[in-house]
Amino acid sequence: MASERAGVIPKPDLTELEGRTYSCIEGCALCCLCQPELLPNEERVFNGDPDLRRGVVSAHISPDVRGAALRLKGSHGACHFLTERRCSIYDRRPHFCRTFPLNVFVGWRIQLNANLSCRGLDLPGVDLSSLGIELLSEYGNRRLSRELSSAAKVFAQFENNANDASVSQSTASVRGAVSILGDELTDDIGLSRLMTYAEYGNTAQDSPPADLVRAVREAEPEADIHQRALIDGVELFDLADLSHLPVYVAPDLSWKLFRLKGGSIIGWELEDSGETREFCKIDPTSVDLLPLTTRGRRALQRYIDIVNARDCFLGHAAYLCDLEGYEFNFGQVYIGAIANSAIDLWWRASLMAQLAGADSLGRDEIREGVIFFDMDMLDLPTIGAFI
Ligand code: SF4
């Protein structure tokens, strides 16, 4: 990870957006469930208008977000300003709402990601690269420079710490290794080898990708990936606060929540008002990783490739490395985190496919899994920041 000099704005990385378009689907409003935060100037405008002021709260549901935000109906429903799945203040909606389905991540450079939970992605319409450039221009160079300068310091500190602990590994090396390990990342035995490597592998500082790949392929497949998928998959639904549960926007545009309660996974349909209606109750042990068809495996690999290229994910692995006290080589932490994500997505897609009556995962089933899962991925704790 090369640090950039403060004040110089490197060319933003728009690779994930290239060749992609989007059109907002009327009646979807998934992004109106993600509580929009207000920029300081927007807070002044909203608080200065009696109608807008009613929709403002002083604290966001996430303790990590500071400043004012828009009110959610029933504390975990849709935005106060959503009426019959339409924005009632469309021309005055905050910057946060206008950025969807894009995310701007600032690490050692600026990178734009697409939010793959948006069903409107890849429909003919707005060119995402052009939208990204337009969005970046709204931030202004001064703000971007300030954000970059502060994120670069965090990344530089991480690099120093990793070097001091002799666990450093270059971005090119970890990403290169993952791009070679596509078959292992979509196979239960391969994933088991990856998990053994992540936990017990022995990697020298600054190894080339081939060394990491060899170490993975030589690792014993010890972990039961099906068991692990179940434990980790269910854990993501084990949250007391409904506003923090992942939301799935189904093909019929209903919003669905899943929560672990009394040992069962309870599926709820979420109403605009925040009210919920139970529609299914599942024994978690009945959900297993479904077999991948050839097209399903390719779709899963494509998703892993996207994640592998995201700087926010690299920042997430750096966050984990720091959390674990630099005990493990960064290559092990990164590859372990990627393997975990592949397992979680596979399980999530299996859950949705089982509910839909499918017994294998093709391209469409993986796509549904990605729609349900990607929002969580973009929310992972990371060093660097989305702005
Ligand atoms: S998630 Fe995408 S399709 Fe749905 S409302 Fe938001 S931008 Fe539109």
Ligand code: SF4
């Ligand atoms: S302000 Fe409008 S676009 Fe933004 S979250 Fe609320 S209803 Fe949705």
